[in-house]
Amino acid sequence: MKEIENVETQSPRHPRESGESLPRHPRESGDPENKSTTLDSRLRGNDESSGNDESSGNDESSGNDESSGNDESSGDDGRGGHDQQINLTHGGGGRAMARLIDSLFLKAFDNEWLSQKNDQACFSVEKGRMVMSTDGHVISPLFFPGGDIGSLSVHGTVNDVAMSGAKPLYLSASFILEEGFSIKDLEKIVKSMANAAKQAGVAIVTGDTKVVEKGKGDGIFITTTGVGVVPENVFISGDLAKPGDAVLVNGFIGDHGIAVMSHREGLTFHTALQSDSASLNGLVQTMVNAVPSIHCLRDPTRGGLATTLNEFASQSHVGFVIDEKKIPIREAVLSACELLGLDPLYVANEGKLIAICPEKEAQKLLSAMQAHELGKDAAIIGTVIEDPNRFVQLKTKFGGSRVVDWLTGEQLPRIC
Amino acid sequence: MKYIEEFRNDTYAKEVADRITQAADPSREYKFMEFCGGHTHAIYRYGIPSLLPSNVQMVHGPGCPVCVLPMARVDHAIALAHQPNVIFCSYGDMLRVPGSRKNSLLKAKAEGADVRMVYSIDDALRLAKENSDKEVIFFSIGFETTTPPSAAAVLQADREGIKNFSIFCNHVLTPPALKAILEIRDEKGDCGVSLNGFVGPAHVSVVIGSNAYLSASLDYKKPIVIAGFEPLDVLHAILMLIQQVNEERYEVENQYTRAVTPEGNQKAQAMMHEVFELASSFEWRGLGWIPSSALCLKEKYADYDASIKFKVEVLTQPENTGCECGAILRGMKRPNECKLFGKVCNPENPIGACMVSSEGACAAFYTYGRHQEK
Known part of the structure; x- marks a missing residue:
């Protein structure tokens, strides 16, 4: 059984007709006495x-933890x-x-x-x-x-x-x-x-x-x-990336996956890494307020950054050029991946998001993100390009270029 | 990551790449084979082809232990995993490798076999100690890199009297495979003419030493440069190979001096010799049967040989005939010259050996290099 990610059902092209105030009350006819109804x-x-x-009374007696x-x-x-x-x-x-x-x-x-x-x-x-x-x-x-x-x-x-x-x-x-x-x-x-x-x-x-x-x-x-x-005037969807758009990430990738792996049975390594698990709605509010014209947002959970970019590429019919040097990755994550034979671009996150916005708004969005606690290490990591093959290309730190493909099955460590 | 990042430095990379461009004679073609899957992986992962001039071409060799294992051995492993009361341990990238009828160890696990992924044979030995009522089998595969740990584990099991532990031995040797490739003749009957030299193995050479390649280099008049697995190592080795070719030298040179000595790790070699002996012949996927190219356990340690301990019936099907893995592993074809490549054969549904492991030539090309497909 696996997590199912990214199955938002939304109709981004239809703004809601009216005001901002959000439901904060129980149904109007709510009866406060309800709180004291019987068990x-x-x-x-x-x-x-x-x-x-009614017949469950005897069930309980069979349970040995029903002491009282x-x-x-x-x-x-x-x-x-x-x-x-x-x-x-x-x-x-x-x-x-x-x-x-x-x-x-x-x-x-x-x-x-x-x-x-x-x-x-x-x-x-x-x-x-x-x-x-x-x-x-x-x-x-x-x-x-x-x-x-x-x-x-x-x-x-x-x-x-x-x-x-x-x-x-x-x-x-x-x-x-x-x-x-x-x-x-x-x-x-x-x-x-x-x-x-x-x-x-x-x-x-x-x-x-x-x-x-x-x-x-x-x-x-x-x-x-x-x-x-969704607030009025915000239309965000994975199929809206345009060639020329900028790609941003809100901080260090791979922390969650490596932190979890380090505690998994059968793997013995120690790291001070903590999962980045966090709710990003506050950060998203800040971002949307600063740049309502954000085209795409997604949290790169299972499958990591690489998978999310490939999803965007296939939804939006575009390609990407990502600059490996600009992707924030902690030394500890790099080391663990080196030891385990994994690629950090595919390692899971739980408190990260990828944002795609028009190039001219990129600096403004970056500043807004960096001003927020969960975006202080944000970076612009690449560009959307026209590409009928929908390849996600990586300019490697080494100066070369390669494709970052969809993952096949789980990432498995290599023999040598 | 100290002492690793230095070997991935783009400023140095640019410098070496520039020197390669200067050294490469534009009037000729350079075709080098990197023997090891580890090099193939590094070449694609760091985008090295994009740094090379168009007349310097890398051909991917058979040095991926996962890829060269014939289907019959995978079928044998699956049959062992299905034995009752057995815990079958394997390195991660063997789990997905398809045997006959699209079976795999992952599938066997789903069908109820107790298949465990381990990072080292030590973990398998530990499992044997913890589960004395079960039989623990380790899927021993690999070149000389993974052989010494297998030998050490067998010796430890023997010393400590661990009876419920055995290995399914598939250790293969580098020099015979290198010679087998050089023995391949063209239409005129000449040996190994299409290749101008080899990037020699990294980790394997740490164990066997650089002297192990002297006869291959001399007999076939081919330069061999042993290189580390970091991208700068690979670039540097390519430069050294071009220099040898230009100067018409054919020597074994060692770029990986920080780890490889002429004699290699003699303690590890002694352990290997204590536990293993040459198998008369071994089938390689893509290369066929090569005499004296693999190891088996000595009779003294037969109790630790899973293929003797467990008699299983292995039914194997022939390989797909459209698959060009053989020609690719021999360096005669490039992955995208196979008509199955990327169409029916991809990492999701690998038909041939080279697509199976991420170190395989086809998988590496598919995963990292398709944007440069010409």
Whole structure:
């Protein structure tokens, strides 16, 4: 199972008709008392009829981690101090699940939409172009220097929404947990998601939890979906690159991939590198405000810079000339790639973006990026050219020239 | 990266490239073969062809251990991986290599075989110690570079009495392959005339030493310049080759003096001789059967030989007849002169050996060099 990137569904050519103000309120008829409805209200994981909830009492007794199963108000049921584990009842739609949702998800994500405990979140939106994107997150190890699957699942989708120039507003989160997964770890992950969402200024407003039998999952998979609204006069899409445009990146590439690899089982090397995992919506706002005529934006995640440029080349029917000397890459990333036989241009990022804009706006965009914390190491790295072959060419540091092709399968280390 | 970036410096590169242009006689053609896949990779990755004058041409040799391994050996490896209770360990770039019927180790893994990618044979030995109830097989492949570590691992397993460890041995030798290429005759029956010289192996030469090429150079009157894998090394070696050709010399010269000595690493050689002996003949993809060109485990260490320990049936299909890998590995054709190149044969769906590994001539040309296709 792999992450699916860059599947924004957007219609960039249709500006929304009206104003800027963004939905910030629950549905108008919202009943504040909803917050105190009984625990039987459900954000149900399964599609079974609600009747199942009632019969689930005996499920709980079978779960060995339901130590305080009869005291719903204690709030820590289904988790707690010991190294308790997820079992099938946590996805069964019954009380165990309701308690898990209440005591963990509702608490951590804490927002008015989720607290209503409906199977959906209802919010009003201004007229305009909405953006929606979804991303499944699977990663090994789950915790890595600079982040974890929780923060990653927020950053990934927030970024995919933001790369249309949109302001991301709401997220949904769907969890697939494997039986036996540590509740402590789940708690850490959920808290990390909550933090990441808070920092990005988005709310996780609806969700779903499923538990699969042991051996049928890899601990935890998180799928998040995000929606946002694109400001008027912003039309950003991967098919809008024009010959002559400038190509920019917001900082050092490859940190995430190498940081994760260094902690992967079977690879033993140590590095002080941290993942660059971050929500880029703030930076995108700054960029869009400075240069509304940005043509393309994308976060080069799996497959790295090389893959994103090839995607742009094929979508926009253009070629690229990139100057290797100008690509910001840390010494530690270069060294690790040297040792492992990898090419940093294909290594994953989680807090980077590639921007393409008209050449005459490039300096202005660069200055705006460099003024932002997440863009202080930004650089102009190349140019869009006319090329019916849609090659991404690299002017190598050595002074030569070569193609940077699509990746074939995974990058595998070479023998010698 | 200290001591690496220096060898990728564009100012020096420009200087050497200018000297190459000055040295190359415009009235003649220079055709050099870089034997090693590592050089092929460096040449394309750093864009060296774009720095050379048009009458200096590089031909890509057979020095990619992944590429020269015949399909039957890949099929054999896959059959071993499918044995019950076996953990099959391999270097990363062998995993995708297609055997018969488009099978591969990656496919075997998907079908349930326990195939693991390791960075070194030491990892395989460690797995054997940790999983004493399983049989761990290491897919030993490569030229003289990867052979000493294989020998060391077998010796260590023997010393420590590790019984559940074995290797599937496919170690091949450089000098016999070099001679096999020089033995290829043209229509008039002359040997190796199309090539003016060789860029000699880097890591292999660290082990076997520069003296190992003396007879090839003398017997066939060809200059050989041993070069490191950094792009500046390659450019420098090309300049040295042009100078030898201009002066009508045919010597073994060592550009890679920071690592290669005339005698090589004698401790490593002794270990190899302790564990391995010459196999009477070995099939090379593209070059056919070459006598005394590969190693097998000595009888003393037969317990560590997976091909003896596990009797498996290997069914192999013949190679695709349209594929020009043979001619390309022999330096007689360029990748884009094969009619399959880039059409039915590409890195996604490799038909021939040269497209399989990123070091293969076709894969390197496809991945890095297509924009200069003429």
